[in-house]
Amino acid sequence: MNVPFLDLNAQHAPLRQEFHAAIEGVIDRCVFAGGPVVEEFEEEFAVFCRCRHAIGVGSGTEALWLSLLALGIGPGDEVITVPNSFMATAEAITYCGARPVFVDVDEHTYTMDPKALAKAVTSNTKAVIPVHLFGQMADMKPIQAVANEFGLKIIEDACQAHGAEYTGQRAGSIGDTGCFSFYPGKNLGAFGEAGAVVTNNSELYDKIRILRDHGQDRRYYHSQVGWNCRMDGIQAAVLRIKLPNLETGNQLRRAHAAHYNQALCDIREITIPTTAFYAEHVFHIYAIRVRERDRIMRHLASRGIGCAVHYPVTIHLQEAYRSLGYAAGAFHVAERCAAEFISLPMYPELKPEQVEQVTEVLREAVTCSI
Ligand SMILES: *Cc1c(COP(=O)(O)O)cnc(C)c1O
Numbered sequence: 001m002n003v004p005f006l007d008l009n010a011q012h013a014p015l016r017q018e019f020h021a022a023i024e025g026v027i028d029r030c031v032f033a034g035g036p037v038v039e040e041f042e043e044e045f046a047v048f049c050r051c052r053h054a055i056g057v058g059s060g061t062e063a064l065w066l067s068l069l070a071l072g073i074g075p076g077d078e079v080i081t082v083p084n085s086f087m088a089t090a091e092a093i094t095y096c097g098a099r100p101v102f103v104d105v106d107e108h109t110y111t112m113d114p115k116a117l118a119k120a121v122t123s124n125t126k127a128v129i130p131v132h133l134f135g136q137m138a139d140m141k142p143i144q145a146v147a148n149e150f151g152l153k154i155i156e157d158a159c160q161a162h163g164a165e166y167t168g169q170r171a172g173s174i175g176d177t178g179c180f181s182f183y184p185g186k187n188l189g190a191f192g193e194a195g196a197v198v199t200n201n202s203e204l205y206d207k208i209r210i211l212r213d214h215g216q217d218r219r220y221y222h223s224q225v226g227w228n229c230r231m232d233g234i235q236a237a238v239l240r241i242k243l244p245n246l247e248t249g250n251q252l253r254r255a256h257a258a259h260y261n262q263a264l265c266d267i268r269e270i271t272i273p274t275t276a277f278y279a280e281h282v283f284h285i286y287a288i289r290v291r292e293r294d295r296i297m298r299h300l301a302s303r304g305i306g307c308a309v310h311y312p313v314t315i316h317l318q319e320a321y322r323s324l325g326y327a328a329g330a331f332h333v334a335e336r337c338a339a340e341f342i343s344l345p346m347y348p349e350l351k352p353e354q355v356e357q358v359t360e361v362l363r364e365a366v367t368c369s370i
Contacts, residue, residue, distance in 0.1 A: 003345045003354045005306030006185055010349035011249075015241055019191075022237040034213065034230040041236040042196070044243055048163070049178065050170045051198040053205040056231030057212050060159040060181025060195040064092035064129070066229060067155045067177040067197055070207040073098050073126050080120050081129040081157070082112050083314040083326075084334040089131055089157050090315045098126070100324065102316045104331040108274040110134065110287075113333075114142035121146065127153040132161035132171050134310070135187070135253070135282035136275065140166045140174050155179060159195075162187045163250045165280035172198040177208070182239055187253070187284050188246050194235040252348035253283040256355055260286055260344065263359035269366040271340075285310055289340040290366070297342060299365035305358050308343045 012019070031037055038056045046054035057063050073079060075097035081089050083102040090100040103116035112130045128147055130138035138156075147154050154175035158164070161171040162180060172178020180186075182194035197208050210217055215226030261272050271289035275281045287310060290296050300307050314334045316326035328335065344358055 001354065001357050002304035003306060003350075003358055005308055005343070005345050006347055007349055008184060008189070008347075011347065018241045019238060022241055023234055026233045026237050029233075031233040033232065035233050037233045037240070038231045038236040041231075041240050041243070044240060045180075045196055046198060048170075048243060048246065049172045049198045051173045051178070052200045053198065053202070055197045055199075055205065055208050055212060056236060057195045057197060057229045058231060059193045060157075060179055060183065060186075061088040061092060062212070062229040063159075063177075063179035063181070063195040063197045064089065064155065064157060065095050066208050066211050067179055067204075068092055068096045068098065068127065069211055070204050071127060071153045071155070071176060073153075076124060077126040078122060078124040079127045079129060080117060080125060080152075082131050082133075082334065083316040083331050084110060084311065084337055085131040085133065085157065085315060086159070086311065087315060087318065087320075088159075089129055090321065093129070099124075100315075100321070101125070102326065102331060102334075104333050105133075105337075106139070107333045109136055109139070109276050109279075110333075110337060111136065111138035112143060114139055114146060117143060118146045118149075121150045121152070125150065125152060127155060129155045129157050130175075131157040132164055133285075134273070134287055135161050135164055135284035136273075136279050137161060137164050137166040137171055139276065139278065140169075141278075144174070159183075159186065160284040161282060162284075163246055163280075164282045167278045173200065176201060177204060182235065187250060187282055188239065188242055190235040191238050192232070192235055194231050194239065196231070249348035250282040252350075253286075253346060254281065256346060256348075256350050257281070257283045257286050259352060259355045260359060263356065264288065264362065267363060267366055270362065283346055285343045286346040287341045287343045288362075289337065290342060291340065293340060293342060296362070296365045299368075300342075300358075300361055303361045303364075305361050306345055309341055310343050311341075312338060314338050
């Protein structure tokens with residue numbers, strides 16, 4: 001039995017008629033770029049995040065970039081984040097003219113180590129971007145304490161954490177803004193590129209809404225220089241159909257994770273993911289750690305099991321950021337994770353027998369050493 005890493009067709013099949021009707025609705029109403037369907041989605045997504053406002057944008061990367069711009073971050077400023085994230089987290093910092101500064105992560109949650117954050121603050125630090133990696137939120141309370149002490153803004157990178165919680169508070173609702181991606185493979189995915197910023201701050205809401213639409217408040221009256229970061233009407237229509245299933249999808253992901261954990265916890269060679277006491281995890285990614293990754297991944301592939309690595313190279317060691325001057329060994333936990341992570345198949349539609357198949361093949365892979 002083959003087990004694909006991701007199976008979007010399984011998610012879309014039962015909703016096909018609804019998608020067709022919703023997309024036809026956008027065609028009939030001719031509301032393609034921003035507009036009323038995007039506004040409808042924004043209201044619903046804000047409710048889901050338990051936030052006052054949501055702003056639909058073109059991608060998660062734009063959500064991060066516009067958040068930084070709206071908070072006045074620019075040249076000469078430093079923004080602290082983690083090296084074990086998708087490149088976009090750091091790119092957004094670079095694209096507003098500021099400098100990304102990295103700190104290591106906690107070895108159990110793989111999210112920002114608040115003690116490392118406190119040590120990295122300088123007089124130029126303006127903001128911090130904790131990344132809620134794999135669907136588990138960073139430890140926000142001590143991060144907030146550091147941010148308060150030094151007057152830093154907090155931008156949550158919640159691109160992998162739709163519906164995740166920190167002691168009952170939803171991802172995105174704690175920082176100055178929360179940034180979401182609706183890239184097709186995320187827990188809530190569009191039929192192309194899309195993203196959103198959520199915030200409880202009405203001033204930031206107004207600023208980001210204007211920035212994403214060429215800095216115009218009224219059509220053709222531009223109060224500032226912005227950019228085109230609007231969400232497509234068709235993407236909003238698709239997301240409105242998928243949003244009501246997100247909660248159930250996250251529950252199923254947690255159930256699959258529990259199944260994986262129970263089947264893998266006795267294998268000495270495998271480190272299973274840890275759910276922090278504060279967290280409601282939404283398992284965007286189910287990642288294990290192993291020493292002999294290449295051999296084990298080859299074995300999984302040869303038996304038809306789809307897997308991936310998130311991410312093989314930490315951001316501070318990417319060629320693109322050589323000019324920042326970080327060396328190998330700068331962040332021990334993040335670098336070790338990059339060498340040891342394997343992401344296993346994880347999506348709501350995964351069947352229990354598929355989870356079992358993956359765990360059996362894994363057990364076989366670690367015990368045989370061919
Ligand atoms: C997906 C992702 C992004 C970028 O989102 P896009 O919609 O692809 O621009 C940023 N940060 C993290 C952690 C992500 O997983």
